[in-house]
Amino acid sequence: MSVHPRLARPPVTRFAPSPTGYLHLGHVVNAIYVWGVARALGGTVLLRIEDHDRIRSRRNYDAALLEDLDWLGFAADEGRHPPVRQSERTGMYESALAGLRRAHHVYACACSRKDIGGERYPGTCRARALADAPGRGLRVQIDSGVELFVDALLGPQRQDPAGEYGDLRAADVAELFM
Numbered sequence: 001m002s003v004h005p006r007l008a009r010p011p012v013t014r015f016a017p018s019p020t021g022y023l024h025l026g027h028v029v030n031a032i033y034v035w036g037v038a039r040a041l042g043g044t045v046l047l048r049i050e051d052h053d054r055i056r057s058r059r060n061y062d063a064a065l066l067e068d069l070d071w072l073g074f075a076a077d078e079g080r081h082p083p084v085r086q087s088e089r090t091g092m093y094e095s096a097l098a099g100l101r102r103a104h105h106v107y108a109c110a111c112s113r114k115d116i117g118g119e120r121y122p123g124t125c126r127a128r129a130l131a132d133a134p135g136r137g138l139r140v141q142i143d144s145g146v147e148l149f150v151d152a153l154l155g156p157q158r159q160d161p162a163g164e165y166g167d168l169r170a171a172d173v174a175e176l177f178m
Contacts, residue, residue: 011043011152015069015076018050019062023069031074038077041152047076047083054087097170100140106170108132109139121166138170 013034017027038045049065051057066083069075076083100106108130111121121139130136144162151157 011038011041012046013038013043014046014048015074016048016050017065018053018056019058019065020053020056021061023065027065028072031069031072035074044077045074049083049085052086057087097138100170105141106138107141108136109167110136119165121168123167126167139167140170142167 015031015034017023035045037043047069049062051062097106107126107128109121109125110128110130111124115124116122123141125139126141132138142162142165144160146158146160148156148158
């Protein structure tokens, strides 16, 4: 596997299972890919447990996932003892959200998935000045413009996030800060 010459440092990949059930074949295929990319490029693997679904996440599934990964020989380079848990990072998410609020990039949104109808959110609530309230989500305003970047496998890329996706849910953006 060749890496684009502009890749400045070895990548940190992540394996992020949700402890809402036992390890399954899809997890194993993903783990093979994640560890394979990291090893091929001299990178490292971060294990991040996606336990933010507090209703369906279970400690017994969490323990079983770790035991199965060990049995399969997948040992994370970072975060393994103990692994990084999303439920323990609430303060980081709140801090990221506070920064977005200070910059006036966050607004309340009353739209449901059905209202949106697809992947691109058109900014329906952006100018409505809705107050935060139960049942309303938060969105981050994405300014228009093209982003240029280098993908390690595909080389130079260009994307227009506002045009392709519209304004994002605040929860999705907060994860980018982690």
